Amino acid sequence: MNVLVVYAHPEPQSLNGSLKSFTVERLVRAGHDVRVSDLYAMGWKAAADGEDFLERDRGRRLDMMKDSKHAYVTGTQAADIAGQQADLLWADAVIFQFPLWWFGMPAILKGWVERVYAYGFAYGVGEYSDKHWGDRYGEGVFKGKRAMLVVTTGGWESHYGARGINGPIEDVLFPITHGILHYPGFDVLPPVVIYRTSKMEDARFAHVREQLGQRLDGLWTDAPIAFRKQNGGDYEIPALTLKPGLEPGDGLARGFEIHLQRRDS
Numbered sequence: 269m270n271v272l273v274v275y276a277h278p279e280p281q282s283l284n285g286s287l288k289s290f291t292v293e294r295l296v297r298a299g300h301d302v303r304v305s306d307l308y309a310m311g312w313k314a315a316a317d318g319e320d321f322l323e324r325d326r327g328r329r330l331d332m333m334k335d336s337k338h339a340y341v342t343g344t345q346a347a348d349i350a351g352q353q354a355d356l357l358w359a360d361a362v363i364f365q366f367p368l369w370w371f372g373m374p375a376i377l378k379g380w381v382e383r384v385y386a387y388g389f390a391y392g393v394g395e396y397s398d399k400h401w402g403d404r405y406g407e408g409v410f411k412g413k414r415a416m417l418v419v420t421t422g423g424w425e426s427h428y429g430a431r432g433i434n435g436p437i438e439d440v441l442f443p444i445t446h447g448i449l450h451y452p453g454f455d456v457l458p459p460v461v462i463y464r465t466s467k468m469e470d471a472r473f474a475h476v477r478e479q480l481g482q483r484l485d486g487l488w489t490d491a492p493i494a495f496r497k498q499n500g501g502d503y504e505i506p507a508l509t510l511k512p513g514l515e516p517g518d519g520l521a522r523g524f525e526i527h528l529q530r531r532d533s
């Protein structure tokens with residue numbers, strides 16, 4: 269299988285750097301082909317702007333979505349964007365590895381998403397009608413591929429628990445797992461989260477590697493997060509609201525959790 273690791277940390281000797289090297293070694297030893305997009309090492313341009321569209325008419329107002337689509341369709345995107353799109357299409361599985369910075373991904377990785385996920389490639393695809401609202405959330409260019417986050421945090425596991433002050437980790441990461449990965453079609457595995465990284469003595473590091481190794485071994489077999497499919501009948505279209513009665517509990521459930529298949533369904 270082909271695996272693309274998109275990695276965002278500025279220091280090769282960081283914990284993230286060590287875990288990235290471990291991941292590559294583990295996957296290669298298991299017989300997989302691995303490519304790494306090491307965004308800092310590549311000097312990745314983080315800001316999406318008009319320079320990404322090589323033949324844009326500079327006399328005209330920039331329209332990020334339209335210009336993105338035009339450049340994608342006509343093959344006039346910046347070469348670094350087209351290269352990453354090719355790597356995504358090559359991959360059977362994609363791993364995003366990053367430290368949690370301000371409750372999200374480092375800006376360089378967010379910029380990778382903004383630039384590489386062109387209109388017509390990762391969004392704005394498929395039929396839009398009163399039965400089907402684009403190929404999104406379970407459909408799209410990455411349908412059939414798998415994705416997983418490997419994330420390190422300063423906060424403790426309890427800080428990200430059900431009653432933790434930072435909010436549950438599933439909610440913190442939902443804009444990435446659901447919004448960035450499930451939206452263009454990936455089956456998204458539960459994230460690997462390494463908490464409280466300031467306490468990383470050797471024994472714990474060995475344990476972390478072992479746990480990460482098990483998750484990498486299960487990349488093709490572990491069950492993905494049970495996100496609902498947008499066009500699978502669970503949502504009113506075009507309102508895109510979950511149909512009444514499908515949410516868990518007494519009908520008052522709200523928030524991200526309602527977009528998961530119920531365990532009893």
Ligand SMILES: Cc1cc2nc3c(=O)[nH]c(=O)nc-3n(C[C@H](O)[C@H](O)[C@H](O)COP(=O)(O)OP(=O)(O)OC[C@H]3O[C@@H](n4cnc5c(N)ncnc54)[C@H](O)[C@@H]3O)c2cc1C
Pocket residue numbers: 277281282283284285286366367368369370371372420421422423424465466467468469470473
């Ligand atoms: C701008 C910014 C915003 C942040 N926002 C958040 C936030 O919103 N929420 C949150 O929870 N945290 C936040 N943090 C903390 C951040 O998530 C952690 O600092 C980060 O996850 C640690 O990963 P690292 O790779 O940088 O670790 P490092 O600092 O490189 O290492 C962490 C520990 O692991 C040890 N280590 C490194 N390599 C090895 C190795 N090979 N073997 C054994 N031990 C090793 C180090 O000695 C150190 O003790 C933020 C930090 C920054 C800088």
